[in-house]
Amino acid sequence: MKIAIDGMGGDNAPVAVIDGAIQALKAYDDIQLYITGPEEVLNIELAKYTYPKEKVIVVDAKEVISTNEHPVMALRKKKDSSIVKALNLVKEGICDAVVSGGSTGAFLAGCTLIIGRIKGIERPALAPIMPGRRGKFMIVDVGANVDCKPSFLVQFAKMGKIYYQKVFSVKNPTIGLINIGEEEEKGNELTKAAFKLLKEESSINFKGNIEPREIPTGDTNILVSDGFVGNTALKMYEGSASSILGIIKDEVLKSSIISKIGVVLLKPVLKNIMKKFDYKEYGGAPFLGVDGICIKAHGSSDARAFKNSIKQTKIFYDNNVLKDIRNEFSSEN
Amino acid sequence: MKIAIDGMGGDNAPVAVIDGAIQALKAYDDIQLYITGPEEVLNIELAKYTYPKEKVIVVDAKEVISTNEHPVMALRKKKDSSIVKALNLVKEGICDAVVSGGSTGAFLAGCTLIIGRIKGIERPALAPIMPGRRGKFMIVDVGANVDCKPSFLVQFAKMGKIYYQKVFSVKNPTIGLINIGEEEEKGNELTKAAFKLLKEESSINFKGNIEPREIPTGDTNILVSDGFVGNTALKMYEGSASSILGIIKDEVLKSSIISKIGVVLLKPVLKNIMKKFDYKEYGGAPFLGVDGICIKAHGSSDARAFKNSIKQTKIFYDNNVLKDIRNEFSSEN
Numbered sequence: 001m002k003i004a005i006d007g008m009g010g011d012n013a014p015v016a017v018i019d020g021a022i023q024a025l026k027a028y029d030d031i032q033l034y035i036t037g038p039e040e041v042l043n044i045e046l047a048k049y050t051y052p053k054e055k056v057i058v059v060d061a062k063e064v065i066s067t068n069e070h071p072v073m074a075l076r077k078k079k080d081s082s083i084v085k086a087l088n089l090v091k092e093g094i095c096d097a098v099v100s101g102g103s104t105g106a107f108l109a110g111c112t113l114i115i116g117r118i119k120g121i122e123r124p125a126l127a128p129i130m131p132g133r134r135g136k137f138m139i140v141d142v143g144a145n146v147d148c149k150p151s152f153l154v155q156f157a158k159m160g161k162i163y164y165q166k167v168f169s170v171k172n173p174t175i176g177l178i179n180i181g182e183e184e185e186k187g188n189e190l191t192k193a194a195f196k197l198l199k200e201e202s203s204i205n206f207k208g209n210i211e212p213r214e215i216p217t218g219d220t221n222i223l224v225s226d227g228f229v230g231n232t233a234l235k236m237y238e239g240s241a242s243s244i245l246g247i248i249k250d251e252v253l254k255s256s257i258i259s260k261i262g263v264v265l266l267k268p269v270l271k272n273i274m275k276k277f278d279y280k281e282y283g284g285a286p287f288l289g290v291d292g293i294c295i296k297a298h299g300s301s302d303a304r305a306f307k308n309s310i311k312q313t314k315i316f317y318d319n320n321v322l323k324d325i326r327n328e329f330s331s332e333n
Numbered sequence: 334m335k336i337a338i339d340g341m342g343g344d345n346a347p348v349a350v351i352d353g354a355i356q357a358l359k360a361y362d363d364i365q366l367y368i369t370g371p372e373e374v375l376n377i378e379l380a381k382y383t384y385p386k387e388k389v390i391v392v393d394a395k396e397v398i399s400t401n402e403h404p405v406m407a408l409r410k411k412k413d414s415s416i417v418k419a420l421n422l423v424k425e426g427i428c429d430a431v432v433s434g435g436s437t438g439a440f441l442a443g444c445t446l447i448i449g450r451i452k453g454i455e456r457p458a459l460a461p462i463m464p465g466r467r468g469k470f471m472i473v474d475v476g477a478n479v480d481c482k483p484s485f486l487v488q489f490a491k492m493g494k495i496y497y498q499k500v501f502s503v504k505n506p507t508i509g510l511i512n513i514g515e516e517e518e519k520g521n522e523l524t525k526a527a528f529k530l531l532k533e534e535s536s537i538n539f540k541g542n543i544e545p546r547e548i549p550t551g552d553t554n555i556l557v558s559d560g561f562v563g564n565t566a567l568k569m570y571e572g573s574a575s576s577i578l579g580i581i582k583d584e585v586l587k588s589s590i591i592s593k594i595g596v597v598l599l600k601p602v603l604k605n606i607m608k609k610f611d612y613k614e615y616g617g618a619p620f621l622g623v624d625g626i627c628i629k630a631h632g633s634s635d636a637r638a639f640k641n642s643i644k645q646t647k648i649f650y651d652n653n654v655l656k657d658i659r660n661e662f663s664s665e666n
Contacts, residue, residue: 068516133576133583143513146521180476180564183401188479188561212568216576228521231513232565235545240573243466243549247609250466251602259602265595269584276580 001030001317003097003310004089007037008064008082010101011300017101018045020306025051027307028314034095036061036085061085064102067299071105075113083107087114090292097293097313099284101301108144108287108296115292118322120329122149124289125156125227126296127163130237131276132218138164139178139215140288141227142234148226150193153177157204159288159325160222166319173221176210178229183209190226198224212236241277280305283312288325293317334363334650336430336643337422340370341397341415343434344633350434351378353639358384360640361647367428369394369418394418397435400632404438408446416440420447423625430626430646432617434634441477441620441629448625451655453662455482457622458489458560459629460496463570464609465551471497472511472548473621474560475567481559483526486510490537492621492658493555499652506554509543511562516542523559531557545569574610613638616645621658626650 005021007014014037021033032055035042039060046056063081065074075084083102087110089095098115100107108126117124125141140156141148157175164173177195179187184195186209198206210220212233225233252263263270275281283305284297293316297309316322338354340347347370354366365388368375372393379389396414398407408417416435420443422428431448433440441459450457458474473489474481490508497506510528512520517528519542531539543553545566558566585596596603608614616638617630626649630642649655 070518133579146513178565180479180561180568185403188559191561211572212565213572213575215569216572226521228513228524229562229565232511232545232562233569235513236548236566236569237573239546239549240570241577242546243551244574244577244606246466247606248602251605252599255602258598262595262598262602265591266585266599269581269588269592269595272584273577273580 001097001314002032002034002095003099003313004034004036004086004095005310006082006086006098006100006102006107007035007042008061008102009107010297012302013101014042014045016301016303017306018042018049019303020301021056021310022049022051023303023307024310025055028311031055031310031314033057034059034086034089036082036089038062059085059089065106067103067105069103069106071103071109072113074103074106075110083110084114087111090294091115096317097295099295099297099306099309099313101284101297101299101306104143104296104299107294111287111290111292111294115290115294118289118291118326118329121289122155123152124287125159126285127160127288128234128285129282130234131282132216135218135221136168137215137218137221137223139223139225139230139234141225142230142285143227144287145227148190150190150197153190153194153224153226154197154201155289155329156224157198157201157206157222158328160224161204162324162328163286163288163321164221166321166324167315170221172205174205174207175222175224176207176220178212178215178223178225178233179209180211181209182211194224280308283308286312286316291322291326293322334430334647335365335367335428336432336646337367337369337419337428338643339415339419339431339433339435340368340375341394341435342440343630345635346434347375347378349634349636350639351375351382352636353634354389354643355382355384356636356640357643358388361644364388364643364647366390367392367419367422369415369422371395392418392422398439400436402436402439404436404442405446407436407439408443416443417447420444423627424448429650430628432628432630432639432642432646434617434630434632434639437476437629437632440627444620444623444625444627448623448627451622451624451659451662454622455488456485457620458492459618460493460621461567461618462615463567464615465549468551468554469501470548470551470554470556472556472558472563472567474558475563475618476560477620478560481523483523483530486527486557486559487530487534488622488662489557490531490534490539490555491661493557494537495657495661496619496621496654497554499654499657500648503554505538507538507540508555508557509540509553511545511548511556511558511566512542513544514542515544527557613641616641619645619649624655624659626655
């Protein structure tokens with residue numbers, strides 16, 4: 001399998017990207033990495049490691065797209081950027097997958113504009129996996145489509161189902177519509193219309209409306225929503241976890257010596273919890289609906305997160321997720 | 334001050350309502366309570382307590398609106414319900430405020446239909462106060478208006494400002510727009526248009542877009558959004574707190590005896606944290622923009638939560654919040 005990697009994408013690029021890439025090479029025999037970015041910069045980083053040289057191809061790209069640039073304008077202007085070059089490798093059939101920790105806007109727009117949508121897909125969707133209390137859950141979409149039509153959400157559900165089914169070997173994953181009430185008639189114009197469509201889809205295991213309060217339990221495998229609401233749910237979850245653990249820390253600092261001893265005794269437990277909430281364990285978020293394996297790594301990814309994002313492209317590839325999505329939607333149009 | 338109380342509103346009504354009402358009577362000298370509901374039922378509950386009889390007036394109401402009923406239909410049909418009777422007491426000028434833990438939909442619709450909006454207000458908004466890491470924050474709106482126009486959000490900001498300023502004595506509270514990116518051009522159609530309007534309002538301390546991840550820090554006092562997004566943020570916060578504390582419990586149960594001792598030593602700290610996240614400490618959510626003091630208590634309120642909701646009407650009243658909102662908007666139209 002050949003994987004294109006945006007060598008300059010992310011807050012810790014290129015150091016963490018190269019480090020993660022080398023870790024992935026050592027863990028998986030059957031991959032070859034095409035890393036894009038300024039040749040001289042990447043080579044300096046690569047020179048720090050020993051690895052089978054034939055497994056890494058540096059693809060020179062002189063430009064970098066920053067997160068502050070307008071995505072589509074930047075893609076047009078910076079043809080020689082690490083993101084564009086990495087996406088082209090997939091478009092041209094040289095690579096089977098692409099990973100980037102760079103500008104989310106530019107990467108998603110680039111996936112759609114350069115690689116293109118799968119036939120029959122109205123809008124691709126970004127679909128991260130999150131840790132819940134009783135299991136992993138996936139939100140589709142978390143920001144690629146801020147204003148949605150009801151039909152988009154049905155496609156999100158179908159794509160999410162295929163991904164979750166194949167990647168986590170769950171036969172008939174449960175699907176919920178994020179809504180502010182359980183009853184069918186609750187919600188805004190979008191969710192009311194989407195509920196009707198989802199209910200009619202016999203191919204999915206639709207559980208109805210799921211209130212945001214229930215999302216973190218992990219009892220529903222896949223949650224669909226427009227990208228604005230999905231992003232709000234995702235970021236609120238991350239923010240809550242971080243603030244709550246922060247409050248615990250604040251309170252412990254103010255507390256008695258006895259409580260402080262308590263924390264020391266609890267260290268192994270707290271470590272397990274932190275691990276559970278560590279997105280770096282989960283790799284990146286697949287961008288479902290584009291005609292290629294496209295993984296958006298977190299902007300603040302470290303080497304382990306990049307390694308796991310590469311692992312994720314492998315799982316995506318080995319399980320034929322792309323072919324299944326193509327088949328599902330080719331029959332629709 | 335005379336306060337109308339929906340005696341049958343909430344999962345624990347009327348027991349917890351009456352208990353909380355009596356607690357409030359004992360704490361505050363200058364209140365008189367009008368409690369609505371089936372006379373015989375309320376009298377049986379009241380008979381359990383000793384209190385100055387002249388301070389409680391039972392207003393007979395034979396019907397109850399349940400949370401499953403269609404709000405507007407139920408209001409029309411059940412003129413003799415505890416919610417409608419309580420709202421009428423404010424409308425008729427007999428009471429200065431109303432508290433209900435009953436059906437949110439029926440209460441909000443009833444406030445608007447029976448009591449009416451303040452002149453100049455397009456849409457009233459539900460605005461709960463939440464505990465953040467470094468301070469309290471308020472989200473306006475959390476569900477009264479699922480589909481919003483940009484101008485509604487400007488009014489939410491102005492009403493929120495007056496409430497926060499008066500009730501928490503903060504001179505110039507900070508206001509943020511909940512959005513999925515920090516930059517002005519980020520977001521959906523609503524937030525992009527609302528940003529432009531909010532930026533132009535010199536009377537408010539507008540901090541720009543606030544990403545949901547930042548909300549739980551409490552660094553921004555007032556967050557405005559449409560009711561769907563606001564509800565998602567609120568419920569996701571509640572759900573995350575509960576799931577994260579649940580995960581800690583799960584991990585501790587699986588852990589060694591040493592970790593379990595750690596938890597015992599940490600008990601006082603954990604208790605403080607639970608208190609911080611306990612909505613019962615905060616009373617209910619004010620419904621801002623209606624021409625009366627209307628407090629929606631949580632459906633699962635216990636006696637303490639009802640007592641604090643009654644306290645909240647007092648603070649609302651004593652600080653002339655209603656008059657200030659009226660003045661602010663009377664000049665607009």
